[in-house]
Structures are given as structure tokens and as C-alpha cells.
Amino acid sequence: MTNAARSGHPGGSLSAIDLMVALYGTNLRFNPIDPNWGDRDRFILSKGHASPAMYSLLFQIGVLSEEDIMTFRKMGSACQGHVDMSWTSGVDFSAGSLGMGLSFGLGCAIAAKMDSSERKVWVMLGDGEIQEGQIWEAAMAATYHNATNLKVIVDRNRIQNDDFIDVQMEVGDVASKFSAFGWEVREVDGHDMSAIVEVLDWATDFQGDPVCIIAHTTKGKGVSFMEDNPSFHGKAPTDEELEIALEELA
């Protein structure tokens, strides 16, 4: 998809995709036949540059067509550069500006509680993204508003746009930070499928506080030359690189 578009963000898509597949495959309450069903669980991809992961998933479950995903980033495509609820069925948030998705998810969670609905709101954040102060405004508000239906997954791939996070501005002990704001926190290997499913099951059932899962991941997971390589945050593979990548992923 990014190769066809000649741009996009493969690294953060590959770090997130195992988590997203696990969530959609197990705990997320949605209907691919009716992706806009009002009482569905919401999935807020706050790190909206991981749009290739979202679109691939929506393609696999039949919401998007091959034409949709192969026109990624092209004019008029349902697959905009960053996920956009105005353009894509099955997308619950218009992202692209980091730091906003947790607040949006909190709004969805408060609305669900007002409606006495069982629906849950899952928000995926990037670890670089949590440098944004608005994340912590929302984290504080979530516990005050007892948003026990709010479930966050932090894709802790340790790389942001320009470089490794510890070079740019280390975010430190993310678990302690969310704990300090009153969240119930678990950590998981974000590429160990059985561990992921286990923690998602726990998060779904947990009712005491908002939940934060810190998923330790590898940026560019599964493609040798992309793994842990900051330069593939926002760069598409060439034709030759695509061939190698597809071989390795197969």
C-alpha cells in the first residue's frame, strides 16, 4: 500500500498490526456488514499515521475493497493519508494530529455511560504521541469521570518521527505515569499473540478503572531492514524493498 502510494508510514503500522488484529479478532464488538452500527465498540487509532494497518484490517474483514487500499493517499480515495472517519466506513476517528484521540475516546466513553450502553472504547496511542500534553489532560479526566469503559493500548515501539524516543525526548516509565493518574496498567509483548489476547480479555472484563496496556513492540516488525529503523517511520519501501519485505512477511 505504501509502496503504491510512494509515501506513508510502514514502521508504526507493522508495530501496531498484531495488536489490532488481535483486538478485532477477539474482543472488539463490531459488525463488518454494518460498520456504522451505533452501539458498536469504538476503536480510536489516535496514531493515525498507522493508517495502512487500519486499512489492511478493514480490507481483510471486507469493509474496504482492493481498489480502496491500492489508491491509498491518492485523490478521492477512501483511504486518506491519515485515518479519517469522514472518508472511511469503519473508522471511528479523524486522526493525523497526534495527542487528540484519547480525549475523543473519552468523549465516546462518557456518551456510552450516559446511554447506559455496554459499548467500550479502545484507543491506540503511539509512545511518541504521549509527549503531547493533551494526552495527560485526558488521562486525568478519564479517572475523574470513572471511564471504566475506556481501554488504551500504547504501542511502545520506542521510535518517533526523527529518531529513537530516548534521543528525541524520553517518555520514561509509561506504566508509572498512567498508574499515577489512576489507571490500571498491564504490560505485554506486543507481538506475542497469545499474551496479547490474554491481556485484551483481562482489559475487556476489568471494571474498576480505565485500563492502559503498554505493548512493547518493534517498529517495522517482520521486515529485517525496517525493524528498529527510524528511517522507516514515514518512508515507503521501493519496489525492490517491497519484494524483500513481502517475502520476509510471508
Next chain:
Amino acid sequence: MTGSSTNGASRDGYGRALLRLADDPNVVVLEADLGKSTKSCYFRSEYPNRTVSLGIAEQNMMLVAAGMASSGKIPFASTFAIFTERAFEQIRNGIARTGLTVHICGSHGGIHTGSDGSSAQSIEALAIYRTMPGMTVLHPCDDISAEELTYQLRELDGPSYMRTARNKTVRIYDHSRISSLKIGRGSVLRNGGDVAIIACGVMVEQSLQAASDLCEDGIECTVIDMHTIKPLDTALIDRLSVDCGCFVSVEDHSVVGGLGSTIAEWISQHRPVPLEMVGVDDRFGESGDSSALMELLGITAGDISEAVKKCVNRKNPT
């Protein structure tokens, strides 16, 4: 339409309208610690379970509102006008870009806010919000019209920004005829053929005073309450271009990008006629009482009268 002699602040009208809107169970109110100032406190005391208090965190509030709107709620979120500006990009990307129906109210607009000083005197909000595609931008002149326009937001599909004022001014409208007020339609308060004064907010009162003073000098003014900055009532502007042949815009707001600029953008491309702008010149305010600040910054009835004379002379050069 003028009638009552008592005073009212537009923020009170906003607060009263929220109570009337409560009939719709989807209406919710969001606050960022300033509900007592914006007057959303009226709603909060009656409907605490439908009020979301988010503390001093405006950026979060705007996206919480967007999330609630995406889930079927109709959020009314308010804080000081200046602090909505802190969340400019949240409103741009999270609300306007998505077209979600979130109604934002920024109170304490303009230098009329007074003694809190320049940090609290938003003179940019109208300019900022009218740049956003799909955003309706309102600035009522008194409490009665603010209540009516806020109530009419129940029928608006899309985001809006309403700027209200802190202080009471003379009531321009009365309850008996207020239902003729419509979002998007300028309200004709006085008819005259020499010039059209287009005003908004607290400056409507000053404009009516100027028109009355000028009448004694033989200059007849039309006075419009242009409570809706966007979408601009271009049909009315076109008609007044013909009927009056020149305009004076009047606002307690920067002349950069506000009501005057809005009118200039339209008439310069469609029916070019003279326009004089009365507003805050490209500068910040300071602490002081409202009337002293209006004198300092050149937005009194006297300043309007001067602008009118200049404009009429430009229309009819001797």
C-alpha cells in the same frame, strides 16, 4: 425592534438558552472551570448528570465534545473566548474538519471585557473561527438575541462558534419579536439611505447611538445587527451596496480578519463601494473599565460618527 430599556449581557442569554435546549435529551454541556462566567452553570445546576466538567483543560474539552458528538450527543462547550483559542487546532482538526455538530461558546469577547487586561480580551476569535470551512460564527449583541440564536442552534447540523460578552449593555431586542431573528440573516434595526452601519456584539448599541446623533446632522444611517459573521448575509450586503452606497463596519474585535474584513472580502469582489472599519486597530488592549478602553481604542459612538462622515464623503466627493 428596539424596545426594552433594561440591560443584559449576552452570556446570560446563552446560559438561559441551554436550559430551554435541555428538552432534547441529547443536549449536553461541557465546562472548563468557567461555567459561572460563561453561564453554563445554569444548566449544570439543573442537569448535573448531563454536564461534563473537564477542569482547566480546553484542548481536552474540545475533543471530548467531538467524541460525544460522534456518539449522538449535541455538546455545548464553553469557556472564555481567549481560551477557546488555545484549542484552535483541536477545533480545526477535531471538530470543523469532521463536521461534527459541536457548539462552542467563547465568552468575555473583546476589550469590553475590561479590567482583567489584554490576556483576557480576545480580539481574534471571529477571525480565527471564520477561517474554518463549515463553521457558523455568531456574535449576538444582547442577552435576548443571544438566547434566541443559541436556541436556534438546535436546528444546525454542523459546528458553530458563538462569541458572547461579559458586561451588560442596553437591550436591543425584546422578547415579543425576537423570533424573527434568524441565524445567517442580518437584522435591520434602523433604515437610512446615506450609509449602512454593519455592527456586531456590544457595538450595536454604540452604532444606534451614532445613527441617532448623525440624524441630527442630517445623515441618515441604516444600522444592521450582523450577529452572524459566517455565513455572511451577502444578499443583504448586496442590497445595501445599492441602497446606501457605502459601509461602516463596527466591532469590538481586531480590524484584522473580523466583521469589517468579512464585508470587505465580499464587496471588493462583487460590488465595490467605500468601506470604513471601526474596530481595534492592530494592537492589544490593557486593563481599564470598558468605556475608558473603548475611548482609548477608538470604538465609541463618536468614532463611528467620524467614520460615517468620512465614508459618506468618499461616496460623494466634493
